[in-house]
Amino acid sequence: MVTETTTTARAVLVEPQTRMRPVTVYRLNEWQYLERSIQRLLAAWGRSVEEFYDKSAIHKFVWEQAECVRRLRERIDQFPGESCDLPVDHRLEELGNTVLLAPSLEDALDGLFSLLTGPLIVSYITYTRSAHGVHDAPTIAMLHEIVGIKEQQRLWFRDYRRRRPHTTDRAYADAVGQALAACGGLAEPLPVRRAAQPVGLNTNYRLPKLSARPARYLHRHGIWEWTHVFFPTDIEMRRLFWCYGYLMEKNIPDDQLNWLWSGHFMPWEFQYDVARHLWDESRHGDSGASRLADFGISLEEIGFPNYGEQETGELDVLTPAQLYEAVFYIGMIAETSNFTVKQEAYQDFRDGGDLESAE
Incomplete structure (x- = not known):
């Protein structure tokens, strides 16, 4: 007989101060904010991607991000009386803005696909291992779907980095790491001290007018x-x-x-x-x-x-x-x-x- 074991203790998702609202709702709102932020990061830097089929990948990821957000919002809707647009803490906005303001496209892609998405996936997997497998089965199933989407994106980025090697700017990586640490490593929902705005709204970042192309395509x-x-x-x-x-x-x-x-x-x-x-x-x-x-x-x-x-x-x-x-x-x-x-x-x-x- 095979038994499944885990080293992650099961988390109880109802606390005295949450009344009938489980901690899950706060997590879902943070996750959907982060997934929408990733879509905005793709929109911000996507025009700078040169190669034709790399553009195809970025465009597909924009749609996949929409599908990730849809799943999260539908799960929130399944909790009676809950809103899909609860405020989340401004520290998540600051994390997204730090990833956004990269010194180059290659650094931005490292920030998006590694420095930000990596810890986000860890938070998903940790949750699936600690949540009650019966009570919260719909959330666990949904997160498995999202992790599957992220795995395909990871494989594309692995191939991209093999074709275009790059070492992340150290100061940029440190700044993202500090912003992530301020968010508790995405391990727990953050108390809302000040509501987050959409990533980029409080920055001077602008998309480039020119959509990048390799010179060999421009004639x-x-x-x-x-x-x-x-x-x-x-x-x-x-x-x-x-x-x-x-x-x-x-x-x-x-x-x-x-x-x-x-x-x-x-x-x-x-x-x-x-x-x-x-x-x-x-x-x-x-x-x-x-x-x-x-x-x-x-x-x-x-x-x-x-x-x-x-x-x-x-x-x-x-x-x-x-x-x-x-x-x-x-x-x-x-x-x-x-x-x-x-x-x-x-x-x-x-x-x-x-x-x-x-x-």
Whole structure:
């Protein structure tokens, strides 16, 4: 007979001063604040990631963070009378801001995936080993799901670091360590002395205007002008048009990162929908690149430039009106019109027997 053993003592999650509210609720609110903070950190630094498929990973992680937060908020909702937006202590904001204000992209990625996420995962695992396996089974099951998501992110970051070795700036690592220590190492919920604001709100951090690209992707060809001439009569040209068009949709997610960054005041449901749409657009870009590869055309050959001018400097935080206009334009104008022409393209390729392009 196999018996399971653990060296972690079981924690009793009801205290005299908590009345009927278990400590679990405070933990869940802190965890969802930290997971939302990680999403904001990805939004803050994501435009600085250069390589095409590394961008794909960052965009996917933005969506995965939304899914982590969704799980945590749904679990909070299962406790009668509880709010998903209870305040958490400002020390968690200071921890997130310390990770945010990294001296470089590579340090920021170390801060995000190692210095912050590592202790957060430890807090999850410690909780699953100490909570009552029957009374709090839903929380334990949910945390196992989140840890599984984090493991996939860890594996990507391990591969990324093998490709791009980096030693974390010592002063930065020490600062994050001190901020983490001020939070008790995330071992216990913190008493709320002052409510935390969203990460970055009380800093001067701004997203870069220019979405980073390797130099080998930056060249431009007159694809649109060339395909326009032959588009009505040549199905091969229509294939190229749609491959390249989908590829260029990879630019949209980096704009949407600024929606997430600027839209901190919006309801969580907005953040969730934007994260889903962002990953959709990123996969459209991957689809275009994949189909071009089917035809033997590489990104180095066809190019993957930014939309518009090659501006430098920093983006202004969007005002509520600007955020509304940006979302309205993409969601109600660009997407609506594209649905019509994409349906026509689907029928064109299907009727022509090219089901791979139709797909």
